[in-house]
Amino acid sequence: MRFAETDAQGIAHHASFVVWLEVARVAYLAAFAGGYRAIRERGIEALTTAVRIEYLRAAYFDDVLSVGVRCGEIRGARFGYVYAIEREGQTLATAATSHATVDRETMTPTRVPAWFREDVVRAEATPPLLP
Amino acid sequence: MRFAETDAQGIAHHASFVVWLEVARVAYLAAFAGGYRAIRERGIEALTTAVRIEYLRAAYFDDVLSVGVRCGEIRGARFGYVYAIEREGQTLATAATSHATVDRETMTPTRVPAWFREDVVRAEATPPLLP
Amino acid sequence: MRFAETDAQGIAHHASFVVWLEVARVAYLAAFAGGYRAIRERGIEALTTAVRIEYLRAAYFDDVLSVGVRCGEIRGARFGYVYAIEREGQTLATAATSHATVDRETMTPTRVPAWFREDVVRAEATPPLLP
Amino acid sequence: MRFAETDAQGIAHHASFVVWLEVARVAYLAAFAGGYRAIRERGIEALTTAVRIEYLRAAYFDDVLSVGVRCGEIRGARFGYVYAIEREGQTLATAATSHATVDRETMTPTRVPAWFREDVVRAEATPPLLP
Numbered sequence: 001m002r003f004a005e006t007d008a009q010g011i012a013h014h015a016s017f018v019v020w021l022e023v024a025r026v027a028y029l030a031a032f033a034g035g036y037r038a039i040r041e042r043g044i045e046a047l048t049t050a051v052r053i054e055y056l057r058a059a060y061f062d063d064v065l066s067v068g069v070r071c072g073e074i075r076g077a078r079f080g081y082v083y084a085i086e087r088e089g090q091t092l093a094t095a096a097t098s099h100a101t102v103d104r105e106t107m108t109p110t111r112v113p114a115w116f117r118e119d120v121v122r123a124e125a126t127p128p129l130l131p
Numbered sequence: 132m133r134f135a136e137t138d139a140q141g142i143a144h145h146a147s148f149v150v151w152l153e154v155a156r157v158a159y160l161a162a163f164a165g166g167y168r169a170i171r172e173r174g175i176e177a178l179t180t181a182v183r184i185e186y187l188r189a190a191y192f193d194d195v196l197s198v199g200v201r202c203g204e205i206r207g208a209r210f211g212y213v214y215a216i217e218r219e220g221q222t223l224a225t226a227a228t229s230h231a232t233v234d235r236e237t238m239t240p241t242r243v244p245a246w247f248r249e250d251v252v253r254a255e256a257t258p259p260l261l262p
Numbered sequence: 263m264r265f266a267e268t269d270a271q272g273i274a275h276h277a278s279f280v281v282w283l284e285v286a287r288v289a290y291l292a293a294f295a296g297g298y299r300a301i302r303e304r305g306i307e308a309l310t311t312a313v314r315i316e317y318l319r320a321a322y323f324d325d326v327l328s329v330g331v332r333c334g335e336i337r338g339a340r341f342g343y344v345y346a347i348e349r350e351g352q353t354l355a356t357a358a359t360s361h362a363t364v365d366r367e368t369m370t371p372t373r374v375p376a377w378f379r380e381d382v383v384r385a386e387a388t389p390p391l392l393p
Numbered sequence: 394m395r396f397a398e399t400d401a402q403g404i405a406h407h408a409s410f411v412v413w414l415e416v417a418r419v420a421y422l423a424a425f426a427g428g429y430r431a432i433r434e435r436g437i438e439a440l441t442t443a444v445r446i447e448y449l450r451a452a453y454f455d456d457v458l459s460v461g462v463r464c465g466e467i468r469g470a471r472f473g474y475v476y477a478i479e480r481e482g483q484t485l486a487t488a489a490t491s492h493a494t495v496d497r498e499t500m501t502p503t504r505v506p507a508w509f510r511e512d513v514v515r516a517e518a519t520p521p522l523l524p
Contacts, residue, residue, distance in 0.1 A: 003419060003429070004275050004412045008268035008323055014179040015153070015266055018146035019397045026396060026455070036396070037455055048145040052183045061270055062419070062430055134288060134298070135281045135406050139399035139454055146397055150266045157265060157324070167265070168324055192401055193288070193299055276441040277411040284408070310407040314445045 001063040012059035018051055021083055021095055024067035028081070032123035043104050044113060049078070050098035057092045059085075065092070071120040077101050077109040079120075132194040143190035149182055152214055152226055155198035159212070163254035174235050175244060180209070181229035188223045190216075196223070202251040208232050208240040210251075263325040274321035280313055283345055283357055286329035290343075294385035305366050306375060311340070312360035319354045321347075327354070333382040339363050339371040341382075394456040405452035411444055414476055414488055417460035421474070425516035436497050437506060442471070443491035450485045452478075458485070464513040470494050470502040472513075 005016035029036050039046070059065060065087050072080040083095040103110045136147035160167050170177070190196060196218050203211040214226040234241045267278035291298050301308070321327060327349050334342040345357040365372045398409035422429050432439070452458060458480050465473040476488040496503045 002412065003269060003415055004277055006270035007265060008270070008272045009176065009178075010270045010272075013266050014182060015146050015149040018149055018182075019395065022146070022396055035455070045140065047140075047189075048186060050183075050185050051145060051149075052181075054181050055179060058178075062428070133281065134284055134400060135408055137401035138396060139401070139403045141401045141403075144397050150264065153265055166324070193297070271438065271440075276444060277408050277415070280408040280411055280444075307402065309402075309451075310448060312445075312447050313407060313411075314443075316443050317441060320440075 001059055001061060001065055003061050006061050009058075010060070012061075012063075014053070014055060016059075017053055017055070017085060017093055017095070020065065020067055020085060021051070021053075021069075021081075021097055024069040024083060025081060025097070028069045028071070028123070032119050034119070039116070040104065042113070042115075044110065044116075045102050045104045045107070046099045047102060048097060049100050051095070052097075053093055053095040055093050057087075057090065059087065059092050063087050071123065072096065074112050074117055074120065077111055079112050079116075132190055132192060132196055134192050137192050140189075141191070143192075143194075145184070145186060147190075148184055148186070148216060148224055148226070151196065151198055151216060152182070152184075152200075152212075152228055155200040155214060156212060156228070159200045159202070159254070163250050165250070170247070171235065173244070173246075175241065175247075176233050176235045176238070177230045178233060179228060180231050182226070183228075184224055184226040186224050188218075188221060190218065190223050194218050202254065203227065205243050205248055205251065208242055210243050210247075263321055263323060263327055265323050268323050271320075272322070274323075274325075276315070276317060278321075279315055279317070279347065279355055279357070282327065282329055282347060283313070283315075283331075283343075283359055286331040286345060287343060287359070290331045290333070290385070294381050296381070301378070302366065304375070304377075306372065306378075307364050307366045307369070308361045309364060310359060311362050313357070314359075315355055315357040317355050319349075319352060321349065321354050325349050333385065334358065336374050336379055336382065339373055341374050341378075394452055394454060394458055396454050399454050403453070405454075405456075407446070407448060409452075410446055410448070410478060410486055410488070413458065413460055413478060414444070414446075414462075414474075414490055417462040417476060418474060418490070421462045421464070421516070425512050427512070432509070433497065435506070435508075437503070437509075438495050438497045438500070439492045440495060441490060442493050444488070445490075446486055446488040448486050450480075450483065452480065452485050456480050464516065465489065467505050467510055467513065470504055472505050472509075 005012050007013040026036050068084040070082050072082045077100050080098045084091055085093040101112050136143050138144040157167050199215040201213050203213045208231050211229045215222055216224040232241055232243050267274050269275040288298050330346040332344050334344045339362050342360045346353055347355040363372055363374050398405050400406040419429050461477040463475050465475045470493050473491045477484055478486040494503055494505050
């Protein structure tokens with residue numbers, strides 16, 4: 001939680017949470033699917049098509065936050081993640097994002113590749129990222 | 132649409148939309164409720180409790196965007212807005228945000244004040260902000 | 263001045279000023295050199311090579327700020343701007359940025375094009391942007 | 394280096410560097426002066442009065458960056474830091490920031506406290522943060 005992410009209410013600005021979700025997705029992809037760069041090099045780009053966040057408690061500067069992330073579903077060219085943002089075991093926010101895979105050249109929708117599904121299935125077999 | 136709001140996909144980063152919703156809310160309050168500062172001076176602070184955005188089309192650097200905003204509902208200490216982000220009549224995204232009014236001193240929930248309701252009712256009687 | 267640009271000190275975060283300088287440069291280019299997009303379409307990209315800001319007074323949420331911008335010098339592949347950020351005639355900050363023009367394809371330094379110089383010279387003949 | 398920090402040139406936006414400097418200062422204070430919160434609790438607030446950055450090389454998404462930070466000088470109510478932002482031993486940018494200590498209640502300048510000086514002197518006796 002960076003000082004630049006606070007606002008004049010003395011708490012983390014609510015748009016900062018959207019960035020943290022992305023940081024968590026990137027870490028997830030790095031851990032389970034060879035990383036974001038590898039995905040792009042395989043010709044796939046992922047667009048964000050929806051974001052939903054429920055804010056339950058404020059985050060403060062210098063808080064150490066954990067973001068649990070799990071790939072929620074994969075269908076055709078679409079997939080989604082669900083998240084829990086926590087501080088010392090307390091849930092600050094829950095969230096979900098939806099994404100579409102597109103071909104990097106044509107930017108047209110393309111099915112989520114098989115290797116991505118397999119990596120995600122493998123990921124789901126591991127213990128959850130948050131206790 | 133600022134250059135700093137773009138990302139390496141060459142489009143507006145999806146978190147930028149959350150900031151634009153806030154800019155629209157602030158403009159709405161300035162037009163219909165005496166402005167954000169007046170509200171704070173009357174002892175009320177509004178927290179954001181939920182954000183939902185559906186992204187339909189990408190926004191590009193230098194796009195001139197309009198954000199239509201309407202106060203959706205007011206109930207107890209909670210109220211909400213709905214939005215449409217448009218570029219030349221095309222909807223780029225639709226969104227909704229939820230908020231809770233709290234007492235500035237105690238930060239505990241407090242009913243949405245009557246004057247805020249009246250200002251909003253008056254606002255809704257005006258023509259919509261977007262055609 | 264957006265609420266998202268404030269920080270927990272209750273003032274505009276100092277990194278926000280860097281974004282405002284860019285907004286002013288883009289407006290300058292739109293007014294005097296056909297706009298940023300036109301420049302890119304002519305095959306030129308400009309990189310930022312240095313930023314210097316002196317902060318004199320804090321900016322607060324909902325402040326209406328003016329940014330005066332002037333093209334400082336052009337030499338080879340390098341050019342610079344100087345700025346004054348003001349609120350109601352009071353200078354909040356002064357700044358300078360340095361830039362290098364590169365060929366968009368090769369990303370190697372290329373002389374600032376003659377048409378850019380001419381547009382800038384024409385701009386300097388107009389009244390200053392701030393009184 | 395977060396994806397949200399990139400821009401449409403495909404590199405880290407130059408304003409992101411300003412935020413990284415702050416992240417480094419906060420880590421420095423946590424390591425050597427009991428942390429930013431402790432400083433605030435002792436009644437001191439630090440304002441940023443100047444930022445200077447020289448950009449030498451671009452940063453890209455997913456880069457792992459190191460920021461070396463050193464307290465440059467302390468004089469009266471003013472102190473400064475110097476920085477080197479590196480990626481795998483290559484310097485991407487050098488920077489300097491200036492700050493003023495103010496009393497949290499009155500927001501008037503106040504001498505940099507003795508305990509802060511001592512902590513900084515102790516810090517400087519440790520090996521440099523970057524090789």
